Amino acid sequence: MIIREAKLEEIGSIASLEKRVWKKNAAPIKNIASRIKIFPKGNLIAVVDNEIVGYVSTVIINEKLAGKAKTWYEFTDNGLARGVYDPGGSILFGINLTVDKGYRNKEIGSKLLLQIARMAIENNLKYGMLGGRLPYYYKYKNVAVRKYVKMRDKKGQILDPELRLYRRLGLKIVKVKKNYFKDPESQDYGVILEWRNPFYSFTKVFPFLAKPLSHLFRIWL
Numbered sequence: 001m002i003i004r005e006a007k008l009e010e011i012g013s014i015a016s017l018e019k020r021v022w023k024k025n026a027a028p029i030k031n032i033a034s035r036i037k038i039f040p041k042g043n044l045i046a047v048v049d050n051e052i053v054g055y056v057s058t059v060i061i062n063e064k065l066a067g068k069a070k071t072w073y074e075f076t077d078n079g080l081a082r083g084v085y086d087p088g089g090s091i092l093f094g095i096n097l098t099v100d101k102g103y104r105n106k107e108i109g110s111k112l113l114l115q116i117a118r119m120a121i122e123n124n125l126k127y128g129m130l131g132g133r134l135p136y137y138y139k140y141k142n143v144a145v146r147k148y149v150k151m152r153d154k155k156g157q158i159l160d161p162e163l164r165l166y167r168r169l170g171l172k173i174v175k176v177k178k179n180y181f182k183d184p185e186s187q188d189y190g191v192i193l194e195w196r197n198p199f200y201s202f203t204k205v206f207p208f209l210a211k212p213l214s215h216l217f218r219i220w221l
Contacts, residue, residue, distance in 0.1 A: 001108070003115050006036055006043040006055065013052045014045065021098050025183070027057075031079040035059065035095065038081045041123075042092070044115055046099075046108045053100040054108040057081075058116055060125065062089035072131050072181035072190060092120045094130030113169055117195065122214035124203045130171070131180055131190040136160045138185045145176055145189050163191060171195045 006014060011032045018026035035057045036043045046054030059081040069075045076095050077083035084093075094116075099109045120128055136159060140148050151159040158164040167173075171193040180190025197203075199217075203210040 001053075001106070001111070002047045003044055003054075003111060004047070005040055006032075006045045008033060008036055010045065010052065011036065014055050017052050017055055017100060018098055020100065027079055027096065031081075032057075034080040034082055038085045041119055042116070044112055046103075046112055048103065053103045054112050055096075055098045056109075056112040056116055057095040058092050058128075059085050059095060060087060060089045060123075061091050061093045062086040063091060065089075066091050066093070066129060070177060071179065075131065090126035092116070092123075092125050092128045094128065109165060110169060118214040118217050121197055121199055121203070121217055122211050124200070124207055124210045125197060126200050127197055128171075128195040129174075130166075130193055131177065132166050132193055133162050133183055134160050134186040134189055134191060135162055136185070137187050137189060141187055145178075145187070149173060149176060149191060166193050169195070 011029050014032050015026065015029045018032070039059050042058035042060070044056050045052050059076065061075070061084050065075070065084055065086075073079075075084065075093055079095065081095065097109055097112065099112075117128065134145070134148065137145065137148055140151070143151070149160070149163060153159050158167055172195075173191055174194050175192040177190045177192060179188050182188060199209070199213045203213065
């Protein structure tokens with residue numbers, strides 16, 4: 001498997017992956033193209049046997065937007081990224097993470113996010129933020145959502161699979177937002193999660209350390 005920056009000429013293949021996974025909620029080609037044009041290094045793909053099987057998209061935003069935005073659409077400029085991109089911002093916001101269903105046991109999502117974290121360190125960004133889905137919540141919709149995000153299965157693991165992935169990677173729940181995005185499985189809820197750059201205090205003073213520290217960085221899975 002190879003993880004690398006997405007190219008504009010690959011937007012058709014990325015859009016096909018999106019449609020396979022998200023069906024009618026897939027990102028359209030114009031959105032994918034806009035994201036790559038605005039912030040190329042924040043758009044990564046996972047390739048296996050010349051096939052794109054994973055895609056993650058991010059954008060740099062500022063703290064003012066992070067403090068006032070309430071929905072995915074506000075955070076991401078409706079998925080286009082251009083209206084919220086701030087090259088001088090300190091926050092890396094996750095627009096989406098897509099992994100082909102046939103490869104979800106290969107930890108592709110984790111590996112894509114690891115590379116994104118390294119990129120954030122290299123660019124001396126303060127922290128990462130994203131709004132996660134709650135794909136099992138529709139099964140427990142009679143349970144209060146703030147109780148649901150803390151529920152665990154018989155093995156003691158976090159019940160919701162997507163939330164489990166992000167928590168395992170070191171992201172912390174900051175807020176639960178109602179009407180965050182249109183997603184029946186999540187009952188339109190989103191969970192705002194944050195990942196703090198562990199090297200930010202060093203790289204802020206010594207920016208030349210950012211690149212070597214990014215190569216040393218590891219997330220224990």
